[in-house]
Amino acid sequence: MPDIQSLYSEKVMDHFRNPRNVGEIENPDGTGHVGNPICGDIMELYIKVNGNTITDAKFKTFGCGAAIATSSMVTEMIIGKTIDEALEISNKTVAEALGGLPAAKMHCSVLAEDALRSAIDDYHSKQKKGKSKAKAKKK
Amino acid sequence: MPDIQSLYSEKVMDHFRNPRNVGEIENPDGTGHVGNPICGDIMELYIKVNGNTITDAKFKTFGCGAAIATSSMVTEMIIGKTIDEALEISNKTVAEALGGLPAAKMHCSVLAEDALRSAIDDYHSKQKKGKSKAKAKKK
Amino acid sequence: MKRIYLDYAATTPTHRDVVKAMLPYFSDSFGNPSSIYSYGQESKGAVEKAREQVANLISAHDEEIVFTSGGTEADNFAIKGVAYANPERNHIIISSIEHHAVIETCKFLEKRGFEITYLPVDKDGLVDPDDVRKTITDKTCLISIMHANNEIGTIQPIKKLATIAREAGVYFHTDAVQAAGQIPINVDDVGVDLLSMSAHKLYGPKGVGALYIRKGTRLVPFMHGGSQENDRRGSTENVPGIVGFGKATAIALEAMTGEIERQTRLRDHLITSILEQIDGVRLNGHPTKRLPNNVNVSIDYVEGESMLLNLDLENICASTGSACSSSSLEASHVLLALGLGHEQAHSSLRFTVGKWTTEEDINRVLEVLPKIVARLRAMSPLLKSHK
């Protein structure tokens, strides 16, 4: 009799079964919305930033096993990292941290990377606005 | 387990295993040579005629199982028959007498019919010559 | 935990009696059916008996059955066979919900000079016979419309469609891979010229199928080679596979009436209960003109594969769209053709019951599925934006 086989690695399945940091953050410092219904993967990523460090992250994902697991993994990876450190994370690093993904599913890990960049962009633009507001106040 | 099957009927195999009337007739009253090497079937049929009745027949055949069995069968069928009765034998009658032939092998039964007709033609033409000789002698 | 298999439309386990029927033909009666010695004729006899059994299932004549390597080959053979046999005609009509085996074959021909019409279907997946009638031209060589759809189970009005084709003097092919063995088919009654079947969908082995070819149909071979299958398909016959297919059709024919009733009951129980117990569910496919074994629903806000994986963790096997397209990332072309949005198409779940499905299996799904949906909805960004 053959061995039990699975499409995904154990690590992926662990994150799929017990996704970390599911949910939303009230008043997040940055939010990323990526994906589109045509490919069937949609992700929202929320981050909280203190100083230059990501102190919290949460996600919501509509998508396949790989999409959910990479979403979960990316939140776990960025919490505690500085924004610059977080920007070094690529879809490859996420996939590697999950023990690899099936070739056909590698594109899902791009979703997580995109969401991360989009949330950080959002954070930066909020920062700018905040600073200009602050500047405006000082005047 | 499946039944033992055979390409040919029992009757065909009987004639194939124990072909009747193999050989040549010395000074035959009629001989038929038919077939050609391209199709791989060649038959010679010899007949002895007394009055109007075929009293003996022998054959030699280079050919497949169906060719040998129909050769054998046709000799058995014609011995004792008048020339006219023999002419009524067709490839179908021979095949039927053998309990049928596979569709792909029906053409072999034509060989036997052709050989028979050819032998009878030869007999007729010898008769004519014989008569003319006889006539010639009488003159 | 007992495995609950609810993906009978993807493939079926080979019936134990079928395997038993096949076994002697591997190592014992292994002769080549083309060989003239008795050993080969034994195999030939077995193949011919199977041909009769398969013909019986659809009320065809033995000599109208050509064995193939499966449903896909039967579809390729029918379509390319007719296309190449009728060089003066280059138009083919198919529905937009055909199996990939039909669609991809037509796309291949499209690149090589053929014109293909892809007929729309209504919201339940039905082809409109009038559409067929209107699109026939004097260039049309073939109409190919599937008997029953593999994803949504919708059964087409094949007799009506075939009649239109016949009146227009156009060949009619139907992919009956999902219908054969499940619902009664009589090729003379419906009047199709070509019909595809596959053994592994009816408790026979994988890798065997058949094409029914009505006597007199002009068709070029697809598999060129030796003179097997009456010169219509080269290659040494898959004797054990063919014997298994024959046996499976015999079993299917005998069990059909009972199974239709039993499976329809299970199907309707599952459909009704899912619709009752979960909000935001749409039944895909026709409510009554559907295969006795097919349940297909779209569950709002939840992606199909994530449901499948969760069901798999509970040892329940289901499918989202066609099993064949699971490695593709596009939403099912069948669901999109029904008019579903992409999100709904990605949210589909198919359960197909079969011979060994029990009431308890269905109840187990009903126990597990609502929880899975709730859990996944809790993490769905779509739900919030719709609130």
Place this chain on the structure above:
Amino acid sequence: MKRIYLDYAATTPTHRDVVKAMLPYFSDSFGNPSSIYSYGQESKGAVEKAREQVANLISAHDEEIVFTSGGTEADNFAIKGVAYANPERNHIIISSIEHHAVIETCKFLEKRGFEITYLPVDKDGLVDPDDVRKTITDKTCLISIMHANNEIGTIQPIKKLATIAREAGVYFHTDAVQAAGQIPINVDDVGVDLLSMSAHKLYGPKGVGALYIRKGTRLVPFMHGGSQENDRRGSTENVPGIVGFGKATAIALEAMTGEIERQTRLRDHLITSILEQIDGVRLNGHPTKRLPNNVNVSIDYVEGESMLLNLDLENICASTGSACSSSSLEASHVLLALGLGHEQAHSSLRFTVGKWTTEEDINRVLEVLPKIVARLRAMSPLLKSHK
């Protein structure tokens, strides 16, 4: 009376260990390899393991192996696949002793605008590499020359031929259905681009084969459908068949060296003894560049089928020409290409030994055959006319 099977080139019994390896995949691990649940992934794993085993046999990479329904499909796939992928080229070169699967495929293409060159062979069945070189034009897309011939066992100088093709920038395909599993093949060493195999010729099941496709080879699919086999061949995988093929190649690889020696000895014993004991016998095929298992002789004045039937009555299975052409009535195109007359071609007898052939089997043939020949010669009209 013990059955003596000497027609291993027509088909082989499936090895008992192969059947054992296949069995779990019929009714237990029956999942569709395209399904994402673990049940389906189990089947997928089994298919991938088999792919590795088959690749091993010919020193290929796993991803260069595409499973098919047999040798015929592999040949059709290779030839049509290259022909359709290279629309600017329409010339194909094959030898005149190819299997029907190659010849009939080319004849089909010939009717559809392709030009086919049929290369002659010498009296032993060898293609002259210079002929290949001379016939290549800038329209040539493919050269297809079989590795070893199924009727006469002659082994071609594949490496030389493939090198000529490569230097000219033309794809090279070889039908290795008879060679694979019998003699060593290393696709990188010989440098072929495409290579056909069939499981049932090497103690695997009927209805499974494979096409080796060198990485980078431009090829259009033959079996259009789902995205199985990396999008190169649609249709639900024949999992048990593929597993059996894999196992059979593993066994073949292990046994090869020993079997070559053993079978060559049996072969040569049979050839030498027939030539000694019977007058008017010609050995067909090359005396040394031939498969270890092949004996093919023409026995003057006696027709092949009548010898076969007589041998069958003694429970000995042999063949005259290719088993595939036994329902055709023409003499073997292979024997005619050697320059034999029609009578000699019709007088051919092929014995092919295999794994379970013993010295006693050969001796039994030598006891029986001279008597059969004598009996048939006594009723042969040819003998007399040659006296």
